[in-house]
Amino acid sequence: MQTVKMVISGAVNAGKTEFIRSISEIEVVSTERRATDDTRMIKKETTVAMDFGRIAIGPDLVLHLFGTPGQKRFDFMWEILSEGMLGLVILVDSTRPETFRETNRIIDFFISYRDTAYVIAANKQDRPNAWSPEELRLALRQPPHIKVLPCVASDRESVKNVLLELLYVIQERSEE
């Protein structure tokens, strides 16, 4: 059985758990605890280890989805999770500009060492005052070739679209 991995990352409360939950075929494995630090201000329960989802591609192939912990003190997990990943989805809470710098830090981390295929999902586009994907591109200083996609993490079709767009990026870079 071959497994391939995609990583879903983003700042605290960007919607990583919900994103994986919307598409995974298994009940998402999350390690959620009561937040004991400043994240409590945002979320009573937040992911402190990681989320894990799974999609069977065929009898011999399975896709694993890993959600990274959002808090800075778990940075060390990111490198472990990113080893051997096929691609990366960076989720952004489009309604909270205070998280954009942290999002940039996460993008920098993942792309600084590896030639990582990634897309940015502008989550919570169904909320009032959500920054549009193009505004987010400017705010996050992303070049035109990086896809910044509208997203509602609770909507399966929206999540499918984000994953497909990432796969098209990977497809372009793959070998025959």
Added chain:
Amino acid sequence: MALVGNIRDFGLSDFLYLVDRGDKTGGLYLSHGQETALLFFERGKLVMAVRRPEDQQPDLLVRLGLLSENQLARARASLAARGNGATLTEVILAENLAPREQLQGALQSFSEEAVYSLFGWPEGEFRFEQNQRPDPAAPTIPSPISVDHLIMEGSRRIDEMGRIKDRIPSTDLVVRFLDQPGVRIKGIKLSTEEWRVIARINGRDTLAEIAQKTNLKEFDVCRIVYGFLTAGLVEVVKKPVPMPLARGGPAEMSRVKRSLVNRIINRIKGM
């Protein structure tokens, strides 16, 4: 829809960058305690910036010594007669009530200083009302000014290392030019110190190494590079570290077979 936030979290230079790159038109309202500010942009360029509500009024032109009371009255009467679409600034120029260079210089300087003073705000709520324009009678700058220049000069005036550290957390980072900085360089005036730093940017040296080679303090180099960063001229990156090939690097990506990717695409499409 308004863009709202706090410049503590999304800095003024970040917002100006967004306005510039997005060719935004609209009004940016800022407040910090008792202080307020209002900036108007037209297609990414600044047309007016004031720190006090009364400075949006036409009599600012008299206070700045650009027009006499009589000239202002005449201009206002002409504006009223012209009706929709015209602005007070256009009327003043059309009727030669003040030389263009003088009007440009004084209003540009007034607005620039208003913007620079905002760079010192540690925080402040902002609200950007897209497509909002100044009142036709407001004293707008005849030729809107580039936001690049504001970012550069505003950043020069920042002396808080904390803010710089948000973008440049370490002097061990390497500075390199962006792939296409050419357009951005237009209109930017560099000081002697900035030229010394820019001449040393080679994509290999760290900020600390640049400081050593230019005999500048590390803080000064960080401050200068911060200005380049916010203007979109350069980027700072970690010094490349050789990664073991077996643990996922570019080589790993090249091993991904298109057939495998296609299988995953088909599966996701069918879900």
